[in-house]
Amino acid sequence: MKAGWNTARIGTLGGPILIYRAACLVNTDIMSANLYTDPAQAHPELREMVRSFARSRIEEQARHYDEKEAFNLDLFRSLGSELGVFGLTVPAEFGGSGLDAVAEVIVHEEMSYADAAFTLSYLAHEVLFVNNLYVNANDELRRQYLPGVINGSKVGGMGMTEPAAGTDVLGLQTVAVRDGDYYILNGSKQFITNGPEGDFFIVYAKLDDRDRREITSFVIESAWDGFKVGKKEQKMGMKASSTAVLYFEDLKVPVTHRLSAENEGVTSMMRNLEIERVTLAAQSIGIASRCLDVMRKYAMEERSAFGKHLSAFGQIQRLIAESYAELAAARALVYQIASQLHPERRNSLGAASAKLIATNMAERVARSAIQVLGGYGYCREYPVERMLRDAILLSIGGGTNEAMQKNIAADLRTAAP
Ligand SMILES: Cc1cc2nc3c(=O)[nH]c(=O)nc-3n(C[C@H](O)[C@H](O)[C@H](O)COP(=O)(O)OP(=O)(O)OC[C@H]3O[C@@H](n4cnc5c(N)ncnc54)[C@H](O)[C@@H]3O)c2cc1C
Numbered sequence: 001m002k003a004g005w006n007t008a009r010i011g012t013l014g015g016p017i018l019i020y021r022a023a024c025l026v027n028t029d030i031m032s033a034n035l036y037t038d039p040a041q042a043h044p045e046l047r048e049m050v051r052s053f054a055r056s057r058i059e060e061q062a063r064h065y066d067e068k069e070a071f072n073l074d075l076f077r078s079l080g081s082e083l084g085v086f087g088l089t090v091p092a093e094f095g096g097s098g099l100d101a102v103a104e105v106i107v108h109e110e111m112s113y114a115d116a117a118f119t120l121s122y123l124a125h126e127v128l129f130v131n132n133l134y135v136n137a138n139d140e141l142r143r144q145y146l147p148g149v150i151n152g153s154k155v156g157g158m159g160m161t162e163p164a165a166g167t168d169v170l171g172l173q174t175v176a177v178r179d180g181d182y183y184i185l186n187g188s189k190q191f192i193t194n195g196p197e198g199d200f201f202i203v204y205a206k207l208d209d210r211d212r213r214e215i216t217s218f219v220i221e222s223a224w225d226g227f228k229v230g231k232k233e234q235k236m237g238m239k240a241s242s243t244a245v246l247y248f249e250d251l252k253v254p255v256t257h258r259l260s261a262e263n264e265g266v267t268s269m270m271r272n273l274e275i276e277r278v279t280l281a282a283q284s285i286g287i288a289s290r291c292l293d294v295m296r297k298y299a300m301e302e303r304s305a306f307g308k309h310l311s312a313f314g315q316i317q318r319l320i321a322e323s324y325a326e327l328a329a330a331r332a333l334v335y336q337i338a339s340q341l342h343p344e345r346r347n348s349l350g351a352a353s354a355k356l357i358a359t360n361m362a363e364r365v366a367r368s369a370i371q372v373l374g375g376y377g378y379c380r381e382y383p384v385e386r387m388l389r390d391a392i393l394l395s396i397g398g399g400t401n402e403a404m405q406k407n408i409a410a411d412l413r414t415a416a417p
Pocket residue numbers: 124128157158159160161165166167168190191192193194235238243393396397398399400401402403406
């Protein structure tokens with residue numbers, strides 16, 4: 001069967017549309033009626049479905065989980081069991097939707113409009129684990145790990161960053177030593193999204209020698225002896241997404257669980273970083289759209305000063321107009337780069353550019369929204385202060401904006417004029 005986004009609506013129940021993909025594998029009537037051979041055909045319906053779910057189910061819990069600094073695991077699981085947005089880029093033969101990077105951008109944008117922190121956990125699971133595993137694993141590992149993470153019963157994550165190696169990722173110190181049918185893994189990972197809840201992780205390590213500049217990737221399980229979750233970080237934003245240290249102490253990883261060839265993990269890591277950067281950029285677009293909507297409504301309908309709506313004042317108009325124009329420009333770039341992205345068509349320059357432009361834009365727009373709302377913007381009654389705190393992470397995670405500048409300059413040295 002062709003890869004496609006197969007949906008059969010089985011009811012709206014006054015809430016989000018339930019989609020039923022598994023049936024498409026067995027029910028040929030449903031399949032033929034709903035099979036999309038071109039992912040672009042599915043994009044409008046996907047956006048409508050996710051927007052409806054995000055605005056009715058994700059938005060309502062965002063402030064509570066931000067204040068509690070807790071992750072809403074039940075709602076997260078329903079993204080798989082109910083909404084069906086795990087495995088978007090995985091072909092139907094492996095239980096996914098057979099869609100593309102644009103579909104990922106749509107979902108990240110729509111969910112971030114409601115709750116960027118919850119969406120960060122989605123990104124770690126969907127992009128850093130599910131997409132990464134599908135693209136880089138053999139069929140045996142795909143069949144072992146994809147069903148649980150696509151139906152939402154299992155949570156995934158990815159461990160690249162270490163306490164002493166972030167931007168300088170090839171300086172990582174986790175080491176894997178071969179012992180018969182296993183590698184013995186020792187080391188730690190820092191700032192790992194979904195660390196406390198994760199069942200499966202893709203991790204990067206060096207074989208034998210911590211000084212080498214080559215890395216190898218593995219898929220591991222948190223239930224294995226030798227896997228420990230350390231301190232959960234307390235953060236300024238993205239509070240509804242858990243971030244933790246992971247420790248590996250003589251963790252026995254079967255040789256069959258190596259993803260890359262030995263010492264050849266860099267290519268797969270870089271390939272996945274491109275879609276990560278574009279989806280982080282999409283999160284920025286979602287945050288900025290929400291902030292723009294809030295500031296427009298406030299200035300044009302809700303708040304008056306000196307007998308006029310705030311939008312009558314030129315300085316307020318400037319904040320709104322520049323936010324709109326910058327968001328529109330960033331949005332166009334992010335969707336353009338996403339439409340070109342494919343595991344076999346690398347675009348490091350485009351992905352870094354989209355992330356750099358969109359994340360800086362979101363910080364400016366969120367800050368402008370606070371300014372337009374004045375004291376109310378600084379308080380929690382409106383979501384814009386949370387949006388600014390969340391937006392700042394997007395200039396750091398998945399490679400800092402300084403790293404994006406460094407990468408863009410390096411790529412331009414070799415790019416054709
Ligand atoms: C909430 C959160 C979630 C995260 N989730 C994950 C995850 O799931 N998995 C994962 O592996 N990682 C994750 N990270 C880690 C994130 O990717 C790193 O924080 C990021 O790559 C930066 O690394 P660092 O924090 O070690 O900063 P450093 O690399 O120490 O950088 C510190 C500063 O120095 C600058 N700098 C460093 N090198 C250069 C250079 N050559 N030129 C110019 N400036 C430079 C940086 O831009 C930055 O401003 C997460 C981080 C956070 C905060």
